[in-house]
Amino acid sequence: MEEFETGYQRTAVYRTDSGYLWVRSPGPDRLGGMVEPGPEQRAALTAHTPRGMALRLAEKVDESLVYRVQGCETAARVAFGWQGGADGLERLVSAAHAVGRSLAGLHADVLATAAESSPPAPSRVIRWMSTEQGPRGAAAFHGVLHTHLGPARWRRVLRWCQEFAEPGHADTVLLHGAPSLGSVILGSEGAADCLLTGEEVSRGPAGYDVGWLVGEILEWDMTASAPENTAKRAAARHVGRALLGGYGTLPDTTAVSRAAVLRVLTHAHDFAAYRGWHPELAQYARSLSRLVDETCAGTLLASSGLLQNP
Structure with a gap:
């Protein structure tokens, strides 16, 4: 068995026959429990045939969500621990392309009416930005981030969060809600990869x-910013381009x-609030200022190397 835990979530991985x-369970600082897909969402997702990577739904057992999969390693672990092997990069590129295809299929094929709410993360950030409150290092990071962003960027980011938190959008689709490399389970011994899905299904x-x-x-790229990590940064961008290529238009x-x-x-925010303060969070605050500026200029994807300049 393997376990890892933050104040937000506990995860345990068990080998079976x-x-x-x-098994994902709520951490001690989490507001509310684990949320499984409702009946309509589960029916829609079960009937959906993924175009790329399979979507794996959980079963609710007591206070936990249990996923039955064929692997014990996430793409995130491989990515952030990547040391330059061609095989590992090829695996990540293939997985990223498949996830892109899966998200495109989900957005195109499943009716948005299967979900009623917006993704939960923006509302969590809005509460923190508006109140400064939270466990562990949340207040400290609030002050550092506000200092680095400045009032204008701060208001702009808060407005972006509020826009995502509103359920009505002209281009509304059914969302996975929180796709991540940490939810991509790489299949062991030739088994198929899968994307853990359902906890934050939204619109x-x-x-x-x-x-x-x-x-x-982008975080992978940021954490590999030292000159000796040139290959790791190139790998991050290669994986990002595979994701966007898999998604298509x-x-x-x-x-x-x-x-x-x-x-x-x-x-x-989640690291500060659910694990604690770390000096690297100041670097995150500086990087976020740059990312906000690039987003406002419309150059973020090109500047990050994920898209070619027009």
Whole structure:
């Protein structure tokens, strides 16, 4: 068995005769429990035939969500621990392309009416930005981020969060809600990869899902910013281009870029609030200022190397 835990969520991985069980449970600081797909959502997702990677739904057991899968390693672990092997990069590129295809199919094929609410992360960030309150290092990061962003950027980011938190959008689709490399389970011994799905199924602009993953890839690039990590940064961009290539024609790139910024901000907030303060969060605050400016200029995806300049 393997376990990892934050104040927001506990995860345990168990080996079974038929594969693995991934068990997610609420952490001590989480407001509310784990949410499984409702009957309409489950029916719609079960009937959907993915175009790329399979979507794996959970079963609710007591206070936990249990996923039955065929792997014990996430794409996030491989990505952030990547040391330059061609095999590992090829695996990540293949998985990213398949996730892009899956998200495109989900957005195109499943009716948005299967979900009623917007993604939960923007509302969580809005509460924190508006009140400064939260456990552990949340208040400290609030002050550092406000200082680095300045009032104008701060108001702009808050407005982006509020727009994503509103359920009505002209381009509303059914969203995965929180696609991430940490929810991509790489199949063991030739088994198929899968994307854990259902906890944050919601509705909103398609760019939100794409941007959520783009933000995670931007973080990979940020954490490999030292000169000796040139190969790792190139790998991150290669994986990001595979994701966008798998998705195909991008939705509104403004929404993609804004969601990417929100993903980086949400992860930094969650680290501060659910694990504690770390000096690296100051670097995140500086990077977020740059990402906000690039988003406002419409250059984020090109500047990050994920798209060619027009």
